[in-house]
Amino acid sequence: MAMTGVLRPGHAQVRVLDLEEGIKFYRDVMGLVETGRDEHGRVYFKCWDERDHSSYIIREADQAGIDFFGFKVLDEATLDQLEADLQAYGIETRRMPAGDLLETGERVRFTLPSGHEMELYATKTACGNGMSMVNPAPWYDESEKGIAPLRLDHALLYGPNIAEVKKIFTDVLGFFLVERVIGEDGESEAAIWLSCSHKVHDIAFAEYPEPGKLHHCSFLMESWEKVLRAGDIMSMNDVAVDIGPTRHGITRGCTIYAWDPSGNRFETFMGGYQPYPDYEPLTWTFDNFAQGLDYPQRKLHETFLTVVS
The missing domain is CATH 3.10.180.10 (2,3-Dihydroxybiphenyl 1,2-Dioxygenase, domain 1)
Structure with a gap:
C-alpha cells in the first residue's frame, strides 16, 4: 500500500x-x-x-x-x-x-x-x-547487546470510550480496523487493533474504566529465536515476566510480556500477518478471548486484564 x-x-x-x-x-x-x-x-x-x-x-x-x-x-x-x-x-x-x-x-x-x-x-x-x-x-x-529489539512497534492503551477513539483513528487519521474482541454483552467492542500500514497493528486500545492507562509498549524482534533469547536475558536479570513465551491468536504474533523495574509492562514481539485496508476485520468473541490472548494454553491471564500503569 x-x-x-x-x-x-x-x-x-x-x-x-x-x-x-x-x-x-x-x-x-x-x-x-x-x-x-x-x-x-x-x-x-x-x-x-x-x-x-x-x-x-x-x-x-x-x-x-x-x-x-x-x-x-x-x-x-x-x-x-x-x-x-x-x-x-x-x-x-x-x-x-x-x-x-x-x-x-x-x-x-x-x-x-x-x-x-x-x-x-x-x-x-x-x-x-x-x-x-x-x-x-x-x-x-x-x-x-541486551535484548536489542529492531524498533518500537506499537502500544496497547487502556481507557474508556474506545468506540469514539476508533472513529478518530479510522475517520480522521486514516487507520483501519484489523481485529477486535467483542465484549461480554455480545455487541460492544472490548478491544481493537488498528493499523496505518501493512503491519498487523500500529496501536491497540482496550475498554477500561480509568483513563490514560498504559498496558504495554511493544518492541519488534527479528525472529522467534530472538524472542526466546529475550526471555533468557530477562531471567538472567531477574526481570518480572507476565506472559510467555507464547503465541497470540489475535494478530498471530509471538510474544513475551514483562515489566520494567517501575512496573511499566513491555512486550518483545515478532510475527503476525500483513493486512491491507480492504481486508474485513477479524472478530474474536469474548468467550474465546483466552485463545486470542494465549493460543497454546487458551488461558485468560488475569494480570493482562487488570495490571496497567
Whole structure:
C-alpha cells in the first residue's frame, strides 16, 4: 500500500520511578541505544535498527505510566492537514514547539476520549542505525547487546470510550480496523487493533474504566529465536515476566510480556500477518478471548486484564 498520511509509531514518553534504574534497565537489559538527555531530565533512546534520533523517552516521576504516544507523518503539509482535520472533527489540538523534544520538529498534540495524549509530527533528526547507507552489512556489533529489539512497534492503551477513539483513528487519521474482541454483552467492542500500514497493528486500545492507562509498549524482534533469547536475558536479570513465551491468536504474533523495574509492562514481539485496508476485520468473541490472548494454553491471564500503569 502507498505510504501516505500517518506513517508509523514514532515515539513514546514513559514515566519511571527511579531514573538511574530506568536508564540501566533500558540501556543494559533492553539493549536500547541512548541518544540524548535534556534539561527537563528526560533520557532518550532508540532501537538499534531505527534511523531517527529517538523512539523511547523516559523521565522520573512519582507514578509510572505513559505521558504521550506519537506517530510520524509523511511531511509538514500532511501534519498541517491532519491538524485541520482533527479540529474540523471537533478535537482541540495544541502545537508543541520544535526542539521541545530533542531533535524533533513541531508536534500536534491532542487528547483522546480514552484520556491518552497523542501526538503527530513530521520531522526528527536521522542519526542512522550504525551502518553505512551504501553497501550496508545486515547488522553490527552493537546490535547484540541486551535484548536489542529492531524498533518500537506499537502500544496497547487502556481507557474508556474506545468506540469514539476508533472513529478518530479510522475517520480522521486514516487507520483501519484489523481485529477486535467483542465484549461480554455480545455487541460492544472490548478491544481493537488498528493499523496505518501493512503491519498487523500500529496501536491497540482496550475498554477500561480509568483513563490514560498504559498496558504495554511493544518492541519488534527479528525472529522467534530472538524472542526466546529475550526471555533468557530477562531471567538472567531477574526481570518480572507476565506472559510467555507464547503465541497470540489475535494478530498471530509471538510474544513475551514483562515489566520494567517501575512496573511499566513491555512486550518483545515478532510475527503476525500483513493486512491491507480492504481486508474485513477479524472478530474474536469474548468467550474465546483466552485463545486470542494465549493460543497454546487458551488461558485468560488475569494480570493482562487488570495490571496497567
